[in-house]
Amino acid sequence: MLEVEGLVGGYGAADEILKGIDLALPARRMAAIVGPNGAGKSTLLKAIAGLLKPKAGGIRLEGRALGGLPPRSIAAAGIAFVPQEANIFPSLSVRENLEMGGYLEPRATVAQRVEALFARFPMLAEKRRRAARTLSGGQRQILAMGMALMVAPKLLLLDEPSAGLSPKAAQGLFDDIAAIHAEGTAILMVEQNALEALAIAEDGIVLVDGRVARTGQAAALAADPEVRRLFLGG
Numbered sequence: 001m002l003e004v005e006g007l008v009g010g011y012g013a014a015d016e017i018l019k020g021i022d023l024a025l026p027a028r029r030m031a032a033i034v035g036p037n038g039a040g041k042s043t044l045l046k047a048i049a050g051l052l053k054p055k056a057g058g059i060r061l062e063g064r065a066l067g068g069l070p071p072r073s074i075a076a077a078g079i080a081f082v083p084q085e086a087n088i089f090p091s092l093s094v095r096e097n098l099e100m101g102g103y104l105e106p107r108a109t110v111a112q113r114v115e116a117l118f119a120r121f122p123m124l125a126e127k128r129r130r131a132a133r134t135l136s137g138g139q140r141q142i143l144a145m146g147m148a149l150m151v152a153p154k155l156l157l158l159d160e161p162s163a164g165l166s167p168k169a170a171q172g173l174f175d176d177i178a179a180i181h182a183e184g185t186a187i188l189m190v191e192q193n194a195l196e197a198l199a200i201a202e203d204g205i206v207l208v209d210g211r212v213a214r215t216g217q218a219a220a221l222a223a224d225p226e227v228r229r230l231f232l233g234g
């Protein structure tokens, strides 16, 4: 469903963070992108979401070229991006945040999807009138994912969803991510908690210095002593 070919790009004219990335993700599949700090993992997600203009290479969703399109068109094509930071509106209520997530959708669809998300995540229903700033870190991440799910995306891009969470909160969040995937959404997730991410993903992609160093079945990569030693901190 998603094909990335020879993707080169960075933040300025001179810097090249992504040095020729190739990857493919079938429909409904989940892949974890892991690798050392500064490898370009977040940059890759930003490029797919249209926040960075690639210098070279292609990005296709179901055969349609997306490289160079504005983020709004990429969202409309079915890709929703949850950035690592500033991914909710703190002063708006939980419900208003979800409504913002669906601002491209017709009003009736928004109301329906908010109700579906309340049924799916009872915590969001319970706190629907609370300002988002009063949520815990893990609850904020669920709200941020809920906002992304408001467009019923084919592909969800998650940038370090467990960042800053306690191990227990992170595990709860990973369980929710696994459930969202099981319900049929393809997910490409960047994670520092590499082993936990590989445990819920089907595929693993190890990114090192702007290039794909290894790909394979997530479980096989997590069990590979060389991958563990070189890329996953032992």
Ligand SMILES: Nc1ncnc2c1ncn2[C@@H]1O[C@H](COP(=O)(O)OP(=O)(O)OP(=O)(O)O)[C@@H](O)[C@H]1O
Residues within 6 Å of the ligand: 011, 017, 035, 036, 037, 038, 039, 040, 041, 042, 043, 044, 192
């Ligand atoms: N907004 C930005 N402007 C300029 N350079 C940036 C920006 N964001 C990231 N970079 C640079 O791009 C490179 C890759 O960063 P990126 O955040 O993609 O790495 P990462 O693999 O996600 O790392 P981490 O695991 O530490 O989050 C780094 O050298 C970083 O300094």
